[in-house]
Amino acid sequence: MKNIAQNIFKTALLALLFATTACQDVIEIDLDEAATQYVITGNIHNQLGPYTVKITQSVAFDEPNVYPEISNATVIINDGQTVDSLREIAPGLYQTTKIVQGVPGRTYQLDVYIGGKRFTAVSTMPPAVEMDQISAQTSTFAGNTSQQIVPKFADPLGLGNYYQFIQYVNNERWPNIFVLDDRNNDGGTFTRPLFAPNSDREIKKGDTVSVDMRCIDRITYKYLYTLDASSGEGPNGTTPSNPDNNFGGAALGYFSAHTLSQKTIVVP
Template sequence: MNININKHITTIAAIISLFVFTSCEKEIDVDLKSAEPKLVIEGLVTADSLAKVKLTMSKNFISDNTFDPVLGALVSVSDNTGNSEILQMSDDGMYRSKNLKGVPGRTYNLKVTVEGQEYTASSAMSPHTVKIDSITMYPIPLFKYAFPMIHFQDPKGSKNYYRELLYINGKRKKLDEDATDTDDREGFYMSRIVPAYKENGSTEDPIKKGDTITIEHQLLDKGAYTFFETLGRISSSLTNPTSNIKGGALGYFSAYTYDRQTIIADWTE
C-alpha cells in the first residue's frame, strides 16, 4: 500500500520522495524548489524483516511526481555481529536483502556506492519493543470527531524516541507525521494523541464511528528521530530534513522495533 503526503515548501533543495517501510509501504512526497538533483536514500531494517533500500534522484519543483529508481548502485547492509549482505534490486526498483533481517539490539550499517561516490549511514535498533498498552478515542471540542490516543509505559534508563503511523480502515492516513522524544518524561506512563486531520480540499471527517483504527508505535534511534522530527517542521524552518546519511545524499536510514494495535473507533459525543 502506498500513501502520499505532500508538503510544499521553499528551500534550497529539490522534490524528494521519502517513504517508510513498515509491513506496508508509505511514501512521503516533499515538494521543494529547483536545485541540482541529489541522491535520495531511503532505507530501513525492522525487527524480523528483510532490509530494504530505495534510491532515487531529487527532482525539480516543476517536474512531475514520478520517481525513477537509481540503477546499477552497489548497496550493502551489515550489522555489528559480522553479518553482511549485498542487496539485490527487485522488479519494483527496491534494493532488498534475501537473508539479512533485523534483530533487536544490533547496530546496522548501510553503504551505497553510485557512480563512484560512497554514502554511508548507521542506525541502532533498540533491544526493546515498547508495547502499546491501549488505544482510546479522545474527542476534541473544535472537531466533530475524536482523535486516537495511545497509552504506553516508557522504559526507564534512557531517553527514548517515538514515532506513530496511523491507518484508518487499512489505509495510511495522510499528512500526519509525528515524532517525539521522552525529554523530561523518561520512565513515565505516557498518553499521546495521534493527529488525524482532514485532507486538503476534503470536507469529510477522517475518522468516523465504526472505522478500524490501527496505530504502529515505533521506537527509533536518535538519528532517525531527528530526520522525522525535522521533516515535520520544514515548512517553518525552510531547511531540508536533517539526514543521518554521510556523503551528501538526502534521506534517512532507520533500524527500529515497533508494536501495532487495532481498535474500532467509538466515543461519547
C-alpha cells in the first residue's frame, strides 16, 4: 500500500506540474567518475536448476550502457551440505554444477574471489507460498484507463513474509520492481495489483502475461525496496543511496535464495 500511495501521489504531482507550465529537457551535467565497483547478482530457487551468478563492473555515467564482464573469478555456493564451485559458461556468467534444486529453509552462502579479493553473501530461502491465480483488472486513474495484473495469494500467519513479483508481457520482462511485505495484512489474502507508474508500456487484450512470485528474505526485500525508492523520479523521490545488500556493501548487487511460483494468463 505504501507503494500505491506513493506512486499515486507522485503521479498526481506530476499531473499537476504538467497541468501548469512544467517542461522537461535533456541537459549536460558534469558528474564525477567514481572508482569502478564489482556487481554480483545471483539467485537460487526451489525449482530445478542450474542457477547462475553474474559478475560485472560499474562504469561512468557518460559511458555507454556496456558493463565489463568479470571472467576467471572463483565462485562457490555452499548450502551447508554441498560445496558447489561454479563454472564460467559465458564471460562473467557462472553456473552451478552440483546443487540441483534449492530447498526452502536452507541457508546458502555465496563466495566470490576476484584477484585476491573475497566477497561473501548469505541468503536463507523462506518457506514457499503459492499463488492461487492471476487476473487482469482495468482501472481508471486521472482519466486514463489501463490494465494491471492482480496476483492472488494467501499470506501465512506470522509477520516476516516478503514477496517479489516479476512480470513478463509477451515474454518481455518489465523492469519495474514489485515488492510487498505482510506488515499491513498478516495472514490475509493479497490482491494487490501490480502498478507500473510512469511506464510507457501497456498491457493489452490478447497479451500473454506471466508473473513470477518469489518469497524472498528480509535483506533482499529491503534491497529491492530501497532500489525502487532511490529510482523515484522527480521531486517526490527520496534522497537516493546505494541500497544495503547482503554483501555488506563490499560489492554491488544482491544474492537471493527464494521460492518461485508462476502463473500465466492471456488477457481477456
